[in-house]
Amino acid sequence: MGLSWKEKVFTALLAAAAVSGLTTLVLILVEATNVLLPAGTKFGMVFDAGSSHTSLFVYQWPADKENNTGVVSQALACQVEGPGISSYATDPTAAGESLRGCLEKALARIPEAQLRETPLFLGATAGMRLLSQKNSSQARDVFAAVSRVLGRTPVDFQGAELLAGRDEGAFGWITINYVLGMLVERSPAGPLRHPCYHSGYWATLAPGALYESPCVHSTAPRNLTQNLTVEGTGDPGACTEAIRELFNFSSCKGQVDCAFDGVYQPPVRGPFYAFSNFYYTFHFLNLTSRQPLGTANATIWEFCRRPWKLVENSYPGQERWLRDYCASGLYILTLLLEGYGFSEETWSNIEFRGQAGGTDIGWTLGYMLNLTGLIPAEAPAQWRAQSYGVWVAGVVFVVLTLSAILGAVAVQLLWPHD
Structure with a gap:
């Protein structure tokens, strides 16, 4: 006796479901590839x-x-x-x-x-x-x-x-190479006459603030508690002489490859990057475009000689740092020329920069680079993925499989007897 129409339909639907399901499984197993998800x-x-x-x-x-x-x-x-x-x-x-x-x-x-x-x-x-x-x-x-x-x-x-100062310098060196893809004399009476401040500058300062000046190389006396009145004289020559006393240049006499204080230093060659206060000072003085040494020197001396009132009126809103740019500029010249040995020929190798590659130049990035070497890396997550066409085909066959199964169930429920 042959199959009834219900049995024929039921068998056909089950066969369709099996073929469709098997096709879906093949698509998943054969066409899927391992994909690395983007790292966090x-x-x-x-x-x-x-x-x-x-x-x-x-x-x-x-x-x-x-x-x-x-x-x-x-x-x-x-x-x-x-x-x-x-x-x-x-x-x-x-x-x-x-x-x-x-x-x-x-x-x-x-x-x-x-x-x-x-x-x-x-x-x-x-x-x-x-x-x-x-x-x-x-x-x-x-x-x-x-x-x-x-x-x-x-x-x-x-x-x-x-x-430590040496660590600050080392991390700064790491930073710039990374982002570039390279790896006083006091008068017996009256105010303290200060050559590093502009003529006409007059202020009463706490002793601690005074002894933080680059023109003062001695340690503040412990019993010095009375505030001092400081009068600027705007004398870049005298200011430079005071700054020179911060360095022991005599210790390098007769020595080759010596900077100051008897410290070894090879001759300056190749490109150099000056940042932090070097950049801030020269940026204020408009000297960050690789101007010749003569221009930089003349600009700083001319600025130091300006009367304080003229300086104040020329730079409104910048009072916080204004009095110190003269001393800072002369200190930078002294350090680079007499300390490190730059000359008129090698001066152009120095680039004064505040940023490189969109990153601020300083010791902090070098510090963080060193830190990340101690942080364990995370392995990127993997996921099995398919191309868009295979994914669409898989969805179609899943729908066909479900439709065939639902059809077979419907046949059994709607027509339970011949």
Whole structure:
């Protein structure tokens, strides 16, 4: 006896479902390929607590890294309001509070789910080095205050430390090579006459501020508590002579490959990059376009000789740093020419830069590059994927399979008997 029409339809639907299902399985197994999903992004934060101000930098890099080091780029730069943390020696709590504004901006930049794994460091440089020498107890109080504030953030605070000068220089060298793809005399009475300040400048300063001047090379007397009145004389020649006393040039007499203080240095050759205060000072003086040495020297001396009132009127809104550009410019000339041995011929090899490759040049990026070598890399996630055409075909056969199965079930339910 032959099959009934219901059995024939039911058998045909089951056969169609089997063929369609088998085709779908073949498409999944044969055509699928392993695809590496894009690596996630990791973040790191570094406070640069300098002598005059503090800056916060947020860096980011792919989680899988390259050659075991994060390919780091700058995600955020924020300058903290107010002076450097060493200025809060008598009010350390304020040092910590001053960091909150930039902290909030940085925390908003990093995804909330990654905050706990984001390292945060604070490195203090010249200002805190000087404070540590003058009053180690005050320096410890400042570090404790900033650590309390940073330690209460949702990120992984790794500590605040005093960065040695040689480390600051080394990390700065790493930064620039990375982003470029290369790897006083006091008169017996009256005000203190100061050759590094413009003529007509007159101010009453605390002794600590005075002894931080580049024109003063001696240590402040411990019993010096009375404020001093300082009168600028605008004498670049006398200022340069005072700056020279900061260096021991005589220790290199008769020696080859010596900079100053008896320190070894090979002859200057190749390109050089001057950043940080070198750049800020020369940028203010419009000397960052590789002008000849004669132009740079004449510009700085002419600026130093301007009366203070003329300087104030010419640069409104820049009072915070204005009095120090003369001393800073002469210090840079003395250091580069007499200290490091640059000449009129090699001066053009120096490029004064604030950024390179969209990244601020300083020690913090080099510091973060060194740090990322200690952070384990994450293996990129894998996923089995198909081309668009194969995916569409698979969907069609899945639909056909389901339709055939549903059809067979319907035949059984609607016509249970012949």
